[in-house]
Amino acid sequence: MTLLDHVVLQVDDLNAIGDWYDQIVSLAGGTRTFDMPNLIGYALPGQPAQLFFSLATDPGGRQTHVALRVEDEATVRLGHEFATAAGAEILHEPRLWPEYGPDYYAVFIRDPAGNNLELKCQASTGRPTLST
Structure with a gap:
């Protein structure tokens, strides 16, 4: 990967x-x-x-955007949980982004330096799996 x-x-x-x-x-x-x-x-x-x-x-600022590819939806959500606990701004909650592809699942986070960090994966079924 x-x-x-x-x-x-x-x-x-x-x-x-x-x-x-x-x-x-x-x-x-x-x-x-x-x-x-x-x-x-x-x-x-x-x-x-x-x-x-x-x-x-x-027009909203001069941020760099970097997307990291992760294994699955659970890992995207884990990144969201970490960022939230660390006090980071969540730009977009974890969800499917059909405008980028039918299985595009991602969260967008503002890093401590002000950049737009994305954690993304290809959703396993076209919809994210639910945590248990």
């Missing part, structure tokens, strides 16, 4: 820097596969549409 799932760097102007990153990311074998007004993303050819590197503009 891979520890790092994806990274999103914050930039001032996507249009100004997007072409530059298109060239740089192509050196690593990536191509632009996702293009929205506030986000462009890159993936590896022949891979699912999973983004591994993105650029975004965030």
Whole structure:
């Protein structure tokens, strides 16, 4: 399993820097596969549409976003419990994110330095399992 799932760097102007990153990311074998007004993303050819590197503009601040891939839904919830106990700001509670994929399950946490940390997994059944 891979520890790092994806990274999103914050930039001032996507249009100004997007072409530059298109060239740089192509050196690593990536191509632009996702293009929205506030986000462009890159993936590896022949891979699912999973983004591994993105650029975004965030009018709410200049946070870096890092997503760590974890084993399962229980681990996502464990990360949420740890962050809550440690007093971290929870940006988004653990849940399915169908806009990112049918089995995309994640929690979004503000780390102590102010960055947006995501713990994510592929849900085992398209819905998270329940804790017992």
